[in-house]
Amino acid sequence: AQSVTQLDSQVPVFEEAPVELRCNYSSSVSVYLFWYVQYPNQGLQLLLKYLSGSTLVKGINGFEAEFNKSQTSFHLRKPSVHISDTAEYFCAVYKAAGNKLTFGGGTRVLVKP
Amino acid sequence: EPEVTQTPSHQVTQMGQEVILRCVPISNHLYFYWYRQILGQKVEFLVSFYNNEISEKSEIFDDQFSVERPDGSNFTLKIRSTKLEDSAMYFCAGGGAGNQPQHFGDGTRLSIL
Numbered sequence: 717a718q719s720v721t722q723l724d725s726q727v728p729v730f731e732e733a734p735v736e737l738r739c740n741y742s743s744s745v746s747v748y749l750f751w752y753v754q755y756p757n758q759g760l761q762l763l764l765k766y767l768s769g770s771t772l773v774k775g776i777n778g779f780e781a782e783f784n785k786s787q788t789s790f791h792l793r794k795p796s797v798h799i800s801d802t803a804e805y806f807c808a809v810y811k812a813a814g815n816k817l818t819f820g821g822g823t824r825v826l827v828k829p
Numbered sequence: 830e831p832e833v834t835q836t837p838s839h840q841v842t843q844m845g846q847e848v849i850l851r852c853v854p855i856s857n858h859l860y861f862y863w864y865r866q867i868l869g870q871k872v873e874f875l876v877s878f879y880n881n882e883i884s885e886k887s888e889i890f891d892d893q894f895s896v897e898r899p900d901g902s903n904f905t906l907k908i909r910s911t912k913l914e915d916s917a918m919y920f921c922a923g924g925g926a927g928n929q930p931q932h933f934g935d936g937t938r939l940s941i942l
Contacts, residue, residue, distance in 0.1 A: 748928040759833075759920060759935040760872070767928060806872060810928055815885045816862065817922075817931060819872040 722820035737792040739807030835934035852921030862922040
């Protein structure tokens with residue numbers, strides 16, 4: 717069964733510092749990868765996606781992620797965070813055979829002034 | 830930008846009662862999904878729906894659950910006889926071709942008493 721692991725459940729970070737959120741997945745077949753953000757009391761908003769092509773993908777709000785097939789990772793980065801980036805971030809994998817997203821456990825980012 | 834809308838935002842129901850959660854996906858979506866997130870846990874897939882039938886369902890989606898899209902617009906999730914453990918946030922999502930990003934609603938918080 718497909719699994720997605722987000723290694724950090726919480727990441728405190730100071731404003732304007734860089735942040736990296738780690739995501740690893742288990743699969744030996746082609747997958748499509750996504751990062752979603754959930755702000756307090758809101759739904760899931762797409763940050764970025766990897767479907768094919770360049771392994772470095774850029775998303776909204778200055779986020780980017782790198783797909784590494786050999787390490788089965790899709791880590792999310794932002795070079796300088798803002799207070800407004802305080803949210804929970806979810807990595808998700810889509811496999812065509814299952815027609816569903818499998819989510820990681822989420823990483824809660826708390827940006828401190 | 831079009832949004833996926835879910836109603837109600839919060840539903841409180843007595844155990845054993847039926848509940849219907851409603852979703853209006855974006856009009857050009859072809860695939861529709863329900864996910865749930867129990868407090869403090871990861872987002873879990875429930876069911877996917879395509880061409881007016883279920884295309885995939887999880888082990889959570891037992892005989893107490895059903896989905897339908899009766900009028901080509903609303904997409905509903907019905908829980909026939911609710912249990913305490915059904916308390917969760919329920920998210921509706923829609924998307925284009927299978928691996929295209931899924932767009933989520935803000936969720937319905939279901940509380941079973």
